[in-house]
Amino acid sequence: MSAAITADALSKRYRIGELHGAYGTLRDSLAHAGRRFVRREPHARYEEIWAVKDVSFEVREGEVLGIIGRNGAGKSTLLRILTRITTPTSGQAVIAGQVGSLLEVGTGFHPELTGRENVFLNGSVLGMKRREVARKFDEIVEFSGVEAFIDTPVKRYSSGMSVRLAFAVAAYLEPEILLVDEVLAVGDAEFQKRCLGRMEDLSESGRTVLFVSHQMQAVSRLCDRAIQLRSGEIVDEGQAGEVVARYLQSVGGSGSSMAWADPESAPGDGLVRLRSARVVLDDGTTADAVDVRDAVGIEIGFEVLRDDVPVYPKIKVYDRQGEVAFNAMDTSARWREPTPPGEYVSTAWIPANLLNEGLTTVDVGICSIGTSKLVSHAGFRDALSFHVQDPGEGDSARGLYTGQWRGVVRPLLDWTTEER
Amino acid sequence: MPDATASIERMTETELEVRERVLVEEGAPDRTRPAPRLTVIKAAPRWPHLDVVELWHYRELLGRLAWRDVSVRYKQTSIGVAWAVLQPFLTMVVFTLVFGKFANFPSKGVPYPIFTYSALLPWTYFASAVAISGSCLVSNKALVTKVYFPRVLLPLAGVTVPLIDFAVAFTVLVAMMVWFTVWPSLAIVFAPLFVAMALVTALGVGLFLAAVNVRYRDVPYAIPFLMQIWMYLSGVVYAISALPDKWQWLLALNPMTAVISGFQWGVLGTQAPDVGMTLISLASMIAMFSIGLLFFRRSEPRFADMI
Numbered sequence: 051m052s053a054a055i056t057a058d059a060l061s062k063r064y065r066i067g068e069l070h071g072a073y074g075t076l077r078d079s080l081a082h083a084g085r086r087f088v089r090r091e092p093h094a095r096y097e098e099i100w101a102v103k104d105v106s107f108e109v110r111e112g113e114v115l116g117i118i119g120r121n122g123a124g125k126s127t128l129l130r131i132l133t134r135i136t137t138p139t140s141g142q143a144v145i146a147g148q149v150g151s152l153l154e155v156g157t158g159f160h161p162e163l164t165g166r167e168n169v170f171l172n173g174s175v176l177g178m179k180r181r182e183v184a185r186k187f188d189e190i191v192e193f194s195g196v197e198a199f200i201d202t203p204v205k206r207y208s209s210g211m212s213v214r215l216a217f218a219v220a221a222y223l224e225p226e227i228l229l230v231d232e233v234l235a236v237g238d239a240e241f242q243k244r245c246l247g248r249m250e251d252l253s254e255s256g257r258t259v260l261f262v263s264h265q266m267q268a269v270s271r272l273c274d275r276a277i278q279l280r281s282g283e284i285v286d287e288g289q290a291g292e293v294v295a296r297y298l299q300s301v302g303g304s305g306s307s308m309a310w311a312d313p314e315s316a317p318g319d320g321l322v323r324l325r326s327a328r329v330v331l332d333d334g335t336t337a338d339a340v341d342v343r344d345a346v347g348i349e350i351g352f353e354v355l356r357d358d359v360p361v362y363p364k365i366k367v368y369d370r371q372g373e374v375a376f377n378a379m380d381t382s383a384r385w386r387e388p389t390p391p392g393e394y395v396s397t398a399w400i401p402a403n404l405l406n407e408g409l410t411t412v413d414v415g416i417c418s419i420g421t422s423k424l425v426s427h428a429g430f431r432d433a434l435s436f437h438v439q440d441p442g443e444g445d446s447a448r449g450l451y452t453g454q455w456r457g458v459v460r461p462l463l464d465w466t467t468e469e470r
Numbered sequence: 471m472p473d474a475t476a477s478i479e480r481m482t483e484t485e486l487e488v489r490e491r492v493l494v495e496e497g498a499p500d501r502t503r504p505a506p507r508l509t510v511i512k513a514a515p516r517w518p519h520l521d522v523v524e525l526w527h528y529r530e531l532l533g534r535l536a537w538r539d540v541s542v543r544y545k546q547t548s549i550g551v552a553w554a555v556l557q558p559f560l561t562m563v564v565f566t567l568v569f570g571k572f573a574n575f576p577s578k579g580v581p582y583p584i585f586t587y588s589a590l591l592p593w594t595y596f597a598s599a600v601a602i603s604g605s606c607l608v609s610n611k612a613l614v615t616k617v618y619f620p621r622v623l624l625p626l627a628g629v630t631v632p633l634i635d636f637a638v639a640f641t642v643l644v645a646m647m648v649w650f651t652v653w654p655s656l657a658i659v660f661a662p663l664f665v666a667m668a669l670v671t672a673l674g675v676g677l678f679l680a681a682v683n684v685r686y687r688d689v690p691y692a693i694p695f696l697m698q699i700w701m702y703l704s705g706v707v708y709a710i711s712a713l714p715d716k717w718q719w720l721l722a723l724n725p726m727t728a729v730i731s732g733f734q735w736g737v738l739g740t741q742a743p744d745v746g747m748t749l750i751s752l753a754s755m756i757a758m759f760s761i762g763l764l765f766f767r768r769s770e771p772r773f774a775d776m777i
Contacts (some may be wrong), residue, residue, distance in 0.1 A: 064775065130774070134511060134618035137771040142512035149509070157616040162542045174534045175617055203545075 052146065054227050054258040055109040055132065059141035062102040062127055062282075101127040103282040104141070111146075114259040116273035116290050118266065118297055120432070124282035125262045129231050132260070147258070150176060150225025152245050161205035165196060165215055168204050172219045186222045194218035221248050228252050231262040246272070264372040270294045298409055306338040308433050313353070318428035322361055322416040326351035329412075329436045330397065342407060342440045342460070347397040350414050352428065354389045359418045361389045361427060363396040366415075369458045370408030376459075379417075403447060403462035406455065411435040514771035520622065520763065528619055535627035539602070540634050554635035555642050558594045562587040569707045576712040578740040581650050588643055588737055589706040589730045595636040596668045596726060597697040603628030603676025605690050607773060608683050615774050622766065625676045629669050636665070643737070654737050661736030664729045667755055671725040674759035677766040684769065684777050705730050711741065722747040725755040 102124040109115045117125050130136045132143060133151055158175040159168050169190060173183035183190075191197050194215040196207070204212050221244075230249050246268060253259045253272065263269050269276055273290040278297050286293050307328035310316030317324045330347040331337050340346045350363045364379040380396055415429030444450045447462045525532075544550040562583055569575045570582030577585035603625035607614055610624055647653070683689035704710075704726035711731065713721065721727050728751030731743040 131511060134509070135615065136774045137514045138512065140513050142510060145509045145511065146507075148507060158613050160538060160542060162545050163538065167538075167541070171534050171538055174531045175613065175619070180530055 052111055053108050053144075054111045054113070054147055055107075055143065055145050055260065057105055057107050057132075057141070057143040060102055060105045060128070060131060060138050060143055061100060061140045062124075062131060062136070063098055063100050063139040065098055100282045102131065102138070102279075105279070105282070105284055106141075107277055107284065107287065109258055109260060111258055112253075112256045113275065114253045114261060114273045116269035116276035116293075117260065117262045117279060118264075118269055118276055118294065119279035123279040125279055126231055127282075128279070129229055129260070129262055133229055145227065147226030148177065149227045149229060150220070150223045151229035151231070152220055152248065159204055159212060159216060162203055164203055165191075165200040165207070169215070169219055172216065173223075176220065176223050178223060190215075190218045190222050193221065217244060225257070227258045227260070229260045229262075266294045266298060266370070266372075268371075306434060306436055307336050308430070309351075316428075317430050318352075318416075321354070321356055321358055321418075322427040323353045323355065324350070324414070324416065324428045324430060325353055325393065326395075327412075327414045327430070327433045329434050337436060339437045339439055342405065342438050342446050343402050345399050345402045346405075346436070347399050348412055348414065348434065349395060349397040350416075351393070351395045352416050353393045354391050357388050357390055359388055360386060361416050361418050363394075363398070364415050364417050364424070365398050366413040367400070367405075368411045368413075369406060370410070372411075373458055375405065375410070404459055405438045406457050406460040407438050407440050409435055410438055516768075518764075518767040518770070520767065521620070524620055525622065528623060531619055532623050532627055532630075535623060536630040539627060539631045543631070551638055554638040558587060558590040558639050559642060561594075562590055565590075565707055575708040578709045578711070578734065578738075580652055580734075580738050580740060584643075584646050584650050584652055584738065585709070585734070586707060587646060588734050589704075591636060591639055591643060592665060592668050592729050592733045593701060593704060593706050593726070594639065595632050595665070596672050596729070597701070598632040598635065599629040599669065599672035600675050600679065600697065601690075601693050602631055603673065604679030604693055605683055606676070607680045607777065608687070608690075611777055614777055621770050621773060622677070622763075625673060625680050625766070628676055628680075629673045633669075647738075652738055655739035657736045657739065657742065659736070661733055664732035664736060667725060667732070667752070668729045670759050671729070671755045674755070674762035677759075677762035681766045681769040681773075684773050700724070700726065703727075718744070718747055719750060722750040723754045725751045725758065727751060 105124075105128060107115070117128065119125055127136070129151075131138050132145070133149065158172050160171065163171065169187065170180065170183050174180065191200055194211075194217070196211050196215050199207065199211065204215075207215070228249065230245060249259055249261065250272060259272075261269065261273055270291040275288065276290040276293040277284050278286040278293055286296055307326070309326040310324055313323055313325075326349075328336050328349050329338070329340070330349050331340070332345060332347070337346070348365050350365075352363065354361060362379045362381065364377065366377050367375045369375045378398055380398065411432050412434040413429065413431050414433045415426050417424045417426045417429075419425070440446050440448060442448075442450075442452055447460045448455050549556075565586045566583045570577065570586065575582070606624040606628045607621065613619075614621065614624075679689050679693065701707075703721065703724050705721075709731075710718075710721055710727050728743060728748045731740075732748065734740050735742050
């Protein structure tokens with residue numbers, strides 16, 4: 051087996067200003083140059099960060115490699131380097147074979163052109179030859195299910211239709227190496243599922259696949275090996291299941307409480323500031339692991355600085371696969387009036403027998419109600435996490451069954467059964 | 471694939487090396503799979519140059535991009551291709567009235583309408599080529615940030631597209647020549663060369679502006695203004711040869727002076743352009759193209775991050 055991808059000390063440095071895609075006007079630059087000349091100011095100093103640092107790995111032909119890590123760990127930047135959208139600052143990678151990626155679905159679709167014209171355009175953007183597209187054209191159209199509209203401009207398509215057509219083109223691309231970034235893949239859950247399905251098909255047919263995902267289950271199921279990135283560096287690699295397990299442990303272990311000692315750096319704005327957050331049980335102790343049969347509290351400590359609008363503490367709960375389980379907000383009467391300044395501690399109680407087993411993560415935040423949407427004043431992503439466990443004593447929703455139990459929630463319902 | 475033997479066929483030493491090798495399996499050669507392309511990804515060099523081999527590999531995409539722009543351009547306009555004729559034709563009418571009749575500008579001994587229309591043809595081509603290629607990166611943002619292909623293809627497609635308009639408007643010139651009974655000389659064989667010169671100049675300017683546009687969004691506003699001034703320095707409304715000799719070399723630094731007088735010489739059989747001046751223009755064109763290309767290629771690694 052030869053190497054399909056060999057990355058050797060790949061690094062990418064961004065200046066902070068660039069990362070935010072800031073583009074100035076010529077006037078700003080001239081004004082800045084002028085000031086520098088007159089006042090002898092030094093050059094604008096940029097803060098630099100290494101989005102990817104010293105990353106080396108090898109993917110053998112036919113292997114499926116997963117890349118995991120928190121948001122901002124450098125996964126997407128790494129993929130952008132490997133797809134040659136951006137160049138590394140140093141290091142190099144060698145790729146043997148044609149590369150295709152499912153993150154470019156629909157790129158280059160032009161609304162004025164017909165479906166037929168766009169299939170050819172998109173095909174050549176993705177690196178297919180005209181003849182190749184022509185040969186697969188009928189299959190592509192059939193797969194997309196938009197036969198009747200193939201000569202209609204794409205601007206008249208529903209968004210679902212154009213995504214289906216775009217995906218059909220990408221699906222008939224037969225790259226030797228497939229790169230999938232599920233975070234960037236556009237579309238709904240249904241579409242992402244098709245991406246995963248396509249990825250499975252390709253890996254079964256012996257293609258090399260590089261898979262970036264937040265869905266830990268998918269990574270351990272589909273990948274042979276995995277690497278974990280943190281702050282742009284590889285911190286763990288090995289057999290996929292093991293890397294995922296260690297990653298979940300590292301994310302979950304420290305996640306049951308948070309405190310912002312320095313109010314200046316705490317998340318917040320001029321109105322509200324977060325102070326602390328923790329996972330509590332009804333006896334007031336902090337917990338990493340919670341029995342599925344017990345209620346669990348999410349406690350948020352915060353400070354209101356001004357008397358302005360009513361603010362509401364809010365939580366967003368994710369299940370083990372990163373799907374949003376639910377949002378919840380304190381809507382009790384005391385929050386109808388503008389909140390007086392002061393320090394508060396709110397606790398949201400998640401009832402017993404609601405969450406499914408596994409790692410649960412929680413975003414905490416303080417928001418107010420704007421005209422059309424919630425205005426977040428202070429918030430922290432993945433602030434807390436805890437494991438929900440079922441001791442299996444037969445009095446939870448799974449009864450005496452011990453196998454896999456799917457679902458975002460796992461309520462214990464009242465069943466009535468009559469014998470007729 | 472056990473024990474593949476590799477032979478490196480060709481190698482170019484650029485930012486992204488594309489080496490192709492032939493893999494031969496032990497025993498029967500595998501004919502179903504094409505030889506894999508070996509791509510080397512590394513940091514952008516300080517002094518990049520154009521990878522012609524790679525451009526050739528992507529030639530089909532160039533055609534697609536150009537074709538897309540042409541078909542989109544005429545799809546939603548109600549009189550479609552007539553725009554290509556109307557724009558230079560109406561400008562010609564106005565110029566004829568203002569400069570030909572009232573100001574009595576020199577026109578190399580051919581009727582003023584045909585003089586100015588034959589200058590407007592390459593000029594209109596040049597101006598739209600610069601406008602399209604100068605904003606091509608930003609207008610194709612979705613492509614630039616999501617897929618790799620040699621970015622040079624975008625400005626290249628941009629200068630190809632207005633050639634269609636040029637060809638359409640050219641038929642009107644033929645009609646006018648019949649009307650005014652002006653016949654071309656043998657020098658007509660040189661006319662395409664001068665059009666090519668306009669293309670290369672537009673590409674140089676377009677490459678430069680496109681790269682600047684990634685950083686500064688002022689470019690689309692500056693282009694019409696730049697083109698207006700440039701037009702008056704190019705001999706569209708008057709014959710450059712009528713200006714004092716001592717300034718000729720300075721005007722020749724503008725490649726468009728050579729393009730317009732050369733094109734008129736070829737098509738209308740007017741006085742041949744001065745060889746020395748044409749060479750100055752040619753050198754200036756090469757300089758503009760090189761600077762534009764170099765600037766573009768040096769900025770290229772950061773396009774996707776900054777756009």
